[in-house]
Amino acid sequence: MGTKMNLRDCMTYVNTDQKNGLLQKLRECAYALTVNAFNQKIDILLQCSPVVVGNFLKDLEPQHWSNAYFRGRRCGEMWSNAAESFNSWIREVHHLPITQLVDAVRGKIMEQRSKRKVKSMEWVGEICPKMEKILVVVYEDSRSWLVSQSDDNVFEVRSHPLVLVDIGNRSCSCFQWQLNRFPCxxxxxxxxxxxxxxxNAIESFYHIDKYKAAYGGSIHPIPTVGKPNFRVADYLITPL
Known part of the structure; x- marks a missing residue:
């Protein structure tokens, strides 16, 4: 998470153990699902290092980095480093001249789309295998809980803590369903x-048919005859 790394960079003169402790407490703040839980965690974090943490959080709005205040659809993701992931993906070709770099990226995307299309053709069921596994795990975690029904859609689940689930509105008082758009x-x-x-209550983008549609198209090869001629001298930058 970018916020976590930014806090780490602010603690130049903090010893390693204290730094790791503060980073873990910041993580707990970020993952807290309710405002009350967030406030409790942030108070603990501030008590650990009022000056460093206070200055760091002074201009940092919680809706940009915490689950409790985020009002969008996070879908279980807490990272925003798409650019870093892309750079890592093309690391072995990033040194090439621009035309060759673009062609190398085209080839990598072409191959990736093809592999994912072929792989998804083997899938069965309704939702993607990764999400199906998550569904099985959360089912096993909840088997022992007692459930009381209020009406056709509203249920009281006696977990810890006790929560209210409205399957019609796709919501739970733990707020995890609303945040991740996947049943808690x-x-x-x-x-x-x-x-x-x-x-029927799982967002369509978790379904296999949507995954297949995302990779349904193809990126076609570009034969050498259709590419501009390449001369090393054209891409060399000489000293003034």
Whole structure:
């Protein structure tokens, strides 16, 4: 998470153990799902190092880095380093001249799309295998919980803490369902008791058909005959 790395960079003269402790507490603040939980965690963080943390958080709005204040659809992701991931992906070709670099990136994307298209053709079921595994895990976690039904859509799940699940509005008082757009363990156990199809309440972009549609197109090869001639001398920068 970028915020975590920024805090680390601010602690030049802080010893390693204290630095790691502060970074872990910042992580706990970021992952807190409710405002009350966030406030409790942030108070603990500030008590550990009021000056360093206070100055760091002074102009940092929590809606940009914390689950509790974020109002979008995070879909389980807490990172925003797409540029760093892309640079790492093309590291072995980034030194090439621009025309060759673009062609190398085209080739990598072409190959990636093809592999993902072929792989998804083997999938069965309704949602992508990774999400299906998550669904199985949260189901196992929730099997022992007691569930009471209020109406056709609203359930009380006696976990720790006790929560309210509204499967009609796709919401849970733990707020994890709303944030990730994927049923939390409380929602899974509520669906189990309702007899309704949980897959109908899972966002479409987690479904196999949407994944296949995303990689349905193709990027075609560009034969050498259609490319401009390459001369090393054209890309050399000579001293003035």
């Amino acid at each position: 363990s409380h929602a899974v156990v509520a669906f189990r008791n309702s007899g309704k199809n949980i897959y």
